[in-house]
Amino acid sequence: MVNIFSPMFFDFIVTAVLWFYFIGGFFLFFLLFYLLAYTLSRNRELSFQYLNHLFYKSFLRLTKLLVPKHSWQIDQDITKIRSSVIVCNHVSYLDPLIIISLLAHHKTIVKTRFFHMPVFGWLMKNAGYLPSSTDKKFTFLMIKQVERMKEYLLKGGNLIIFPEGTRNNTGNTGEFNKGAFKIARLCQAPIKVLRICNSDKLFTPGKFLFNTRVRNKITVELIGSIEPDYLHAPPTVAELRNLVQKAFATG
């Protein structure tokens, strides 16, 4: 029998409400706008990015309302970032949602298997997100997106990358894949370094339920801004990676 006085029961209710909003809220409040953007928008990618931004923003507003023991401190300078490759550590599935909720115009790299999912894959493809590998079906999508990335960044868009490739809540940043730095160099884009902390206390890797019961402070900080002189002293990929690692070590 379910003990409604159990603290876990409250976690269960909050998790159920949030999942209901994530799926039901999308169909009830957002799907119509996505369909309108798909059929009518002159720039479908930007429209989908903006809708994703609004959807995650509304999801996180609801999350904040339901889990008042978790406080949030987000550096508002992040919302002003433009034309940059943004690299961030990754501790929870919430991290991409948090960063996207801060940036209306963004692309990101997503594990290729997510592109195979119904609806979700369609949203990501139309938002111009990049698959993380050249799976046969998505090879040209990746080529097209990388080729267009420089122009997209020049026009003010951002590329969000979690260079560790997967969630890592060991307390230290893991090994960085080179992809983010290769794209930054290819596009001659500045790199902004973000540090996200404690989102894993709210939604812990490997657990299904949101943890509503601990007092916690989730922070997102802009800890570094790297603006190489690509024209006169182009850095190597290894140098860019070292600069980002240094920002995490000292920021």
Add this chain to the structure above:
Amino acid sequence: MQREDIKRQILTILEDSFEFENPGLNDNLRDEHGFDSIDAIELLGEIEKILGFSLTRAEKEKAMTIRTINDILDYIEVIASEHSR
């Protein structure tokens, strides 16, 4: 375009732009030089400059299966000959 000319240009690009050190013609590019799909896409841009024309979607997709420098040279030769017909 002679294979030797292409080889010289490709090796220069790999050493200057992709930071390769002493690449061998049959080295596995991914395993031995960390050459990934983003590098391959960047290299396609350089190959288009060498060839002097834009590659088609199918030609670009085919490039993603390249594993060695010899594969790159074969790839360029085949495409150059197809376009010259």
